[in-house]
Amino acid sequence: MxxxxxxxxxxxxxxxxxxxxxxxxxFSSDSTCNASEGYSASFDGRRTFTLRPxxxxxxxxxxxxxxxxxxxxxxxxxxxxxALASKPASVMDKRSIPVSGDRHDYVSLARYWWPNPAxxxxxxxxxxxxxxxxxxxxxxxxxxxxxxAREADTLALAYYYSGERKYAEGAARVIRTWFLDPTTAxxxxxxxxxxxxxxxxxxxxxxxxxxxFIGVIDAAGLIGPSDALTPAETAALERWFSRYLDWMLNSxxxxxxxxxxxxxxxxxxxxxxxxxxxARRPDIARRIVAAFPKARIAQQIDASGALPKELTxxxxxxxxxxxLGAAYTVADSAACLGIDLYxxxxxxxxxxxxxNYVAAWRGRAADWPYKEQGWPADTLDALLxxxxxxxxxxxxxxxxxxxxxxxxxxx
Numbered sequence: 001m002x003x004x005x006x007x008x009x010x011x012x013x014x015x016x017x018x019x020x021x022x023x024x025x026x027f028s029s030d031s032t033c034n035a036s037e038g039y040s041a042s043f044d045g046r047r048t049f050t051l052r053p054x055x056x057x058x059x060x061x062x063x064x065x066x067x068x069x070x071x072x073x074x075x076x077x078x079x080x081x082x083a084l085a086s087k088p089a090s091v092m093d094k095r096s097i098p099v100s101g102d103r104h105d106y107v108s109l110a111r112y113w114w115p116n117p118a119x120x121x122x123x124x125x126x127x128x129x130x131x132x133x134x135x136x137x138x139x140x141x142x143x144x145x146x147x148x149a150r151e152a153d154t155l156a157l158a159y160y161y162s163g164e165r166k167y168a169e170g171a172a173r174v175i176r177t178w179f180l181d182p183t184t185a186x187x188x189x190x191x192x193x194x195x196x197x198x199x200x201x202x203x204x205x206x207x208x209x210x211x212x213f214i215g216v217i218d219a220a221g222l223i224g225p226s227d228a229l230t231p232a233e234t235a236a237l238e239r240w241f242s243r244y245l246d247w248m249l250n251s252x253x254x255x256x257x258x259x260x261x262x263x264x265x266x267x268x269x270x271x272x273x274x275x276x277x278x279a280r281r282p283d284i285a286r287r288i289v290a291a292f293p294k295a296r297i298a299q300q301i302d303a304s305g306a307l308p309k310e311l312t313x314x315x316x317x318x319x320x321x322x323x324l325g326a327a328y329t330v331a332d333s334a335a336c337l338g339i340d341l342y343x344x345x346x347x348x349x350x351x352x353x354x355x356n357y358v359a360a361w362r363g364r365a366a367d368w369p370y371k372e373q374g375w376p377a378d379t380l381d382a383l384l385x386x387x388x389x390x391x392x393x394x395x396x397x398x399x400x401x402x403x404x405x406x407x408x409x410x411x
Contacts, residue, residue, distance in 0.1 A: 033049065033052075033335060033336040034336065035277065035282045035336055035337055036277050036278070036279075036280045036281075036282050038221060038277070038336065039051075039052060039053050039221075040221070040224075044225055045224050045225055046221050046222055046224045046225065047220075047221040047224060048217075048218045048221040048222060049217060049218060049221070049274060049277060049278070049332070049333065049336060050214070050215075050218050050329075050332055051218045051221075051222060051407065054409075055407065055408055055409050056160065056406075056407075058409045059161075059405070059406060059407075059409060060160070060161055063161060068401070068405055068410075069405050069406070072402060072403060072405040072406050073161055073406065075403075076154060076157055076158055076161070076403075076406060077158055077162065079154045079158075080154050080155050080157075080158035080167055080170070083151040083154055083155055083170060083174070084155070084166065084167070084170045086151070088148070088151070088173055088174045088176075088177035088178070088184075089144035089145070089147045089148040089151070089174070089177070089178065090144065090148075090177050090178060090184040090185075090186075091103065091104055091105070091106055091107075091141050091144065091178075091184070091185075091186045091187075092104070092183075092184050093138065093141075093144050094107060094138060094139060094140055094141050094144070095138050095139050096139045096140065098192050099192065099201050100191070100192070102187065104185060104186060104187045105186075105187050105189065105191060105192055106141045106145070106186050106187070106189070106190055106192065106193055106209070107140050107141050107192045107193070107195065107202075108135065108140045108141055108142040108145075108192075108193045108194055108195065108206060108209055109132065109134055109135050109139075109140050109142070109194070109195060109196075109197075110124075110126075110132075110135075110194040110195065110196045110203065110205065110206075111131050111132065111135050111194070112126055112127055112128050112129065112130060112131065112132070113125065113126050113127075113132060113196045113197075113199075114126075114127055114130070114132050115197075122198055123196070123197065123198025123199050124196050124197050124198055124199060128313060128314045129313065129314030129315045129373050130314075141186075142209065145178075145209060145212055146212060148174055148177075148178045148212075148216070149212035149213070149215055149216055151170075151171075151174050152171050152174045152175055152215070152216050152219040152220075153215045153216070153218070153219050155167045155168070155170040155171035155174065155219070155223075156168070156171045156218070156219035156220075156222040156223050157222065157406055159171060159222065159223050159226065160222050160223075161406070165226055165228070167223075168223040168226035168228040169226075169228045171219055171220075171222075171223050171228065172223060172226075172228035172229045172233075175216060175219065175220055175229065175237065176229070176233065178216075179236075179237055179240050180233055180236055180237060180240070185240075188240055188241075188243040188244035188247055189244070189247045189251065190202070190206045190207055190209060190210060190247070190253065190254075191206075191251070191253065192206070193205075193206020193207070193208075193209045193210075193253075194206035194208070194209065202253060203253065204252075204253045204254075204256035204257040204260070204264075205257065205260075205264060206253065207248065207253060207254060207257040207264070207267075207268055207271070208257075208264055208267050210244070210248075210271050211267050211270065211271055211326075213241075213244075213271070213275070214270065214271065214274050214329065217241075217274065217275075217278045220234065220237060238278060238279050238280060239279075241275045241278050241279045242275075242279035242280075242281060244275060245272060245275045245276055245279055245281065245284065248268070248271065248272050248275070249272070249284075254268075258272075261299060261300065261309060262300070262307075262309035262310060262319075262323065263307075263309075263310060263319055263322050263323035263326060265296065265300070266296060266300070266323050266326035266327050266330070267326040269288050269289075269292060269296065269326070269330050270326040270327075270329035270330050270333075272284070272285075272288055273285040273288045273289055273330055273333040273334070274329065274333050276288070277333055277336060282337065285333055285336075285337060286337050286339075288330070288333075289330060289333060289334035289337060289339050289341060290339070292330055292334070292341055292344075293341070293344045293345075293346040294346055296327065296330075297327075297341075297344060297346045297349050297350060297351065298346040298347050298349050300323070301349040301350070301351075301353065301354045302349070303348055303349070304353075304357060305353035305354045305355075305356055305357030305358075306320070306354075306357050307319075307320050307323050307324070307354065309323075310322075310323050311370050313371070314371045314372075314373055315371070315372060315373050315374075316368075316370040316371050316372055317358070317361065317368055317370070317372045317375065317376060317380075318372065318373075318374075318376045318379065320357075320358055321358060321376060321379050321380055321383050324351070324354055324355065324358065324383060325383060325386075327341075327351055327354070328342075328351070328383075328386050328387075328390070331351060331390070342390045342391065351390075352391060355383075355384075355387045355391075355396070358380060358383070359380075359384060359387070359396055359397075361380075362377075362380055362381075362384070362397065363377075365377070381397070381399040382404060384396040384397055384398070384399070385398055385399065385400055385404060385408050389408070393411060398410070398411070
């Protein structure tokens with residue numbers, strides 16, 4: 001069967017939910033993710049946590065002879081060359097000034113909030129599922145954050161597959177600009193993320209914007225052998241994430257997001273556990289994943305496998321997949337700690353049951369009984385590739401195409 005080519009998706013979803021390989025294979029013989037060291041021992045020192053050496057090495061070996069992988073690689077190089085020619089993104093690029101007065105503070109607009117037609121100068125009102133295009137404008141940092149994460153990932157993969165140092169240097173420049181250079185670096189907080197004019201200067205929901213950082217961690221690991229990021233810079237990056245993790249754990253917005261009982265809470269755990277591993281604070285990651293069955297699986301998945309909080313949304317199937325993508329990311333971090341959340345069962349609730357629930361609707365968009373603005377068929381296929389890594393091979397339909405060909409073996 002000819003692989004389906006994935007449609008272009010918003011980067012936060014593509015990178016943080018769809019494109020990450022599953023680390024469930026950490027329980028298999030070809031994979032050795034080891035807590036805060038990640039896969040470095042079996043990946044020539046590359047400290048990744050989601051990109052698995054067995055997958056990438058097999059793809060690299062097939063690159064000269066597999067036409068589909070070759071086409072995906074050529075597209076990757078085009079994007080990488082474009083990234084090399086671009087000025088790296090930074091929080092200093094935005095046109096607005098945070099209420100703190102410090103341009104190094106990240107600022108974003110809540111996605112589904114709009115000016116009130118009845119009172120255009122008053123507080124914004126919510127229109128669930130209807131994205132305000134101003135979210136991506138250069139008044140805010142959201143677009144720059146997305147570009148930074150996308151370009152770091154693209155350049156790091158281009159370096160791995162080509163061996164050309166210029167791509168590692170490009171990825172290092174992108175990471176250095178966003179996190180390390182004192183003149184351009186983001187302050188390690190999301191105090192002013194997902195603001196709503198007239199309502200809040202920054203909300204707990206803004207923590208979700210940091211999901212894009214998960215892929216940056218692997219980009220930094222992938223370019224490790226090049227030393228494009230020096231050991232001192234890598235240590236400084238770890239310290240940045242440690243400070244950001246402290247903000248997540250201790251700030252009012254961070255603590256409030258951790259209590260969220262929908263996809264936001266799942267993505268909070270996904271971020272906090274992964275950042276803790278990267279920052280070499282594995283005890284925090286272990287605490288999060290140990291609590292996950294009772295705190296998340298039992299609370300957010302019902303007996304049928306559905307995620308009730310996501311079913312109330314106008315994009316109910318999309319958000320069901322989005323929530324599961326976060327849960328898989330937590331399970332991948334857990335695998336690095338020797339804990340198997342993919343097979344955890346809490347009072348008859350499990351990730352496997354939730355996966356079976358969404359998989360049953362593949363090809364049945366017309367039968368879905370809840371609101372959905374646009375059926376996310378490609379997102380489901382990408383999620384099921386991760387599911388097949390976790391419970392397969394052969395457990396779920398495996399459609400690997402487009403960019404996924406450079407991350408997952410098409411076995």
